[in-house]
Amino acid sequence: MKSFLKSFRIGKSGGEALGPLEGVIMEVLWKKGGLTGREVYKEVLRAKKVAYTTVLTVLERLVNKGLVKKEKGEEGYIFSALYSKGEFEGFVAREVLKGVLELSQSTAIVNFVDLLAEEDPKELERLKRLVEEKSRELGKKD
Numbered sequence: 001m002k003s004f005l006k007s008f009r010i011g012k013s014g015g016e017a018l019g020p021l022e023g024v025i026m027e028v029l030w031k032k033g034g035l036t037g038r039e040v041y042k043e044v045l046r047a048k049k050v051a052y053t054t055v056l057t058v059l060e061r062l063v064n065k066g067l068v069k070k071e072k073g074e075e076g077y078i079f080s081a082l083y084s085k086g087e088f089e090g091f092v093a094r095e096v097l098k099g100v101l102e103l104s105q106s107t108a109i110v111n112f113v114d115l116l117a118e119e120d121p122k123e124l125e126r127l128k129r130l131v132e133e134k135s136r137e138l139g140k141k142d
Contacts (some may be wrong), residue, residue, distance in 0.1 A: 017088075017092045019058075021048065021050065021054070021055075021058050022058055022061070022062060024044055024047050024048055025040060025044060025059060025062065026062070026067065026068075026085075026088070027054065027082060027085075028040055028043040028044060028078060029068065029080060029081040030081055030084065030085045033080060034071075034073075034078045034079065034080035035078065035079060035080075036073065036075055036077065036078060036079070037052075037055065037059060037076060037077060037079065038054050038056055038076070038078045040050070040079060041055040041056075042058060048064075055102055059079050063079070066082065067081065067082055067083065067088070068080065068081060068082060069081075069082050097125075113127070
């Protein structure tokens with residue numbers, strides 16, 4: 001399991017794999033790429049009033065969680081995301097789904113299909129194609 005997923009929690013607002021400031025910082029790194037701590041701070045200030053030292057502390061926590069890489073650069077340390085936003089969202093979604101499936105697979109599937117039908121009925125067709133593709137894949141392995 002990815003180390004950052006160990007702190008994953010389900011809250012009232014749903015899954016929260018990152019704290020609010022962590023989320024802002026990761027968005028900056030996903031959009032801008034590798035930045036110094038000061039550059040990250042300047043970008044974060046556009047969205048949220050926060051101390052420079054707080055941004056550095058959170059960057060270090062993100063490094064420790066395995067989400068951010070820290071490399072020595074010419075003008076200080078350069079911080080960059082280790083995973084794309086899509087990869088990160090995939091890790092989190094997979095953990096949420098694993099937890100839900102542990103409760104009851106059949107109930108989870110029925111509720112997922114019902115919710116998908118309410119939210120975006122067109123996605124049901126996509127889901128059907130994905131299930132058929134995966135079934136064919138699994139059939140070839142036997």
